[in-house]
Amino acid sequence: MSRQLIAAGNWKMNTNYEEGIALASAIAENAKDPKCLVVLAPPFTSLAGVSQAIKGNPNVKLAAQNCHEKEKGAYTGEISIDMLIPLGVEYVILGHSERREYNKESNALLATKTDLVLSKGLTPIFCCGESLDIRNAGNHIDFVANQLKESLFHLDAEAFGKIVIAYEPIWAIGTGVTASPQQAQEMQAAIRGLFADQYGAEVADATTILYGGSVKPANAEELFANPDVDGGLVGGASLNAEGFTAIINAF
Numbered sequence: 168m169s170r171q172l173i174a175a176g177n178w179k180m181n182t183n184y185e186e187g188i189a190l191a192s193a194i195a196e197n198a199k200d201p202k203c204l205v206v207l208a209p210p211f212t213s214l215a216g217v218s219q220a221i222k223g224n225p226n227v228k229l230a231a232q233n234c235h236e237k238e239k240g241a242y243t244g245e246i247s248i249d250m251l252i253p254l255g256v257e258y259v260i261l262g263h264s265e266r267r268e269y270n271k272e273s274n275a276l277l278a279t280k281t282d283l284v285l286s287k288g289l290t291p292i293f294c295c296g297e298s299l300d301i302r303n304a305g306n307h308i309d310f311v312a313n314q315l316k317e318s319l320f321h322l323d324a325e326a327f328g329k330i331v332i333a334y335e336p337i338w339a340i341g342t343g344v345t346a347s348p349q350q351a352q353e354m355q356a357a358i359r360g361l362f363a364d365q366y367g368a369e370v371a372d373a374t375t376i377l378y379g380g381s382v383k384p385a386n387a388e389e390l391f392a393n394p395d396v397d398g399g400l401v402g403g404a405s406l407n408a409e410g411f412t413a414i415i416n417a418f
C-alpha cells in the first residue's frame with residue numbers, strides 16, 4: 168500500500184514575516200520531487216506571505232500550528248479556522264506536546280478541535296507522544312494509544328481516513344536526542360495496529376504516520392526507511408532551507 172509521504176516543517180515561534188517568506192521560497196524552489204509532499208507550518212503572522220511564496224509548487228502545502236476550537240467569538244488573541252482557510256491553509260497541527268503542556272490542551276479538547284478542522288475540509292496533523300518517565304516505566308504504547316483513542320476514535324472510518332498522525336516522543340523534541348529507528352518503528356507499528364483493530368487493515372494501511380523528534384539530515388534516511396514511518400514532523404531542522412531540503416530528499 169502506498170501512503171502519502173510527508174516532510175512537515177513546524178517553525179514554532181520563529182521567523183518574522185520577511186524571514187518566513189525567504190525560508191519558504193528557498194524550500195519551495197527545491198521541493199520538486201512529487202514522491203514527498205512538503206507541508207510548512209509557519210507562525211500565523213507569516214501564513215499570508217508564505218502562501219504567496221509557495222504558490223505554483225503543488226508539492227508544497229501550508230499548515231497552521233494550531234487553531235481555536237470555536238468558530239468565532241469573544242476569544243481575544245485567538246485564531247479561528249475560518250481565518251486560516253482564505254490564506255490557503257490546508258493542514259492544521261493539533262495536539263503538539265508544547266500545546267498540551269503550556270496550554271493544557273486535553274485529549275477531549277483535541278477531539279473537539281479535530282472535529283472542527285475536519286468539518287471545514289482541512290487535514291489535522293494529529294500529534295501524540297509520551298514523556299521519558301512514561302517510556303522508562305514501560306507504559307509508552309498504552310499511553311499513546313489512549314491519547315489516540317480519546318481524541319480520535321469517536322470518528323467514523325471515512326473521517327478518520329483524512330487524518331495524518333505524528334508520533335513525537337516528548338523526550339526527543341528539541342533535545343537533539345532522536346528515537347532510534349527501532350523505537351520509532353516499534354511505536355508506529357503499534358499505532359497502525361491499533362488503527363487496524365478499530366478501522367480495519369485498509370484504513371490503517373492508508374494512514375500516514377510521521378515521526379517527530381530531532382529529525383535532522385543525518386538521521387532522516389534511516390528513520391524514513393522504516394516501513395511504518397511515512398515521513399517526519401520537523402522542528403529545529405526545518406528552519407534551515409538546505410538542511411530541510413536534505414530531509415525532504417531523504418526518502
Ligand code: PEP
Nearest residue numbers: 340341379380381402403
Ligand atoms: C516538533 O516540534 O514537532 C519537533 C519535532 O521539533 P524538533 O525537530 O526540533 O525536535
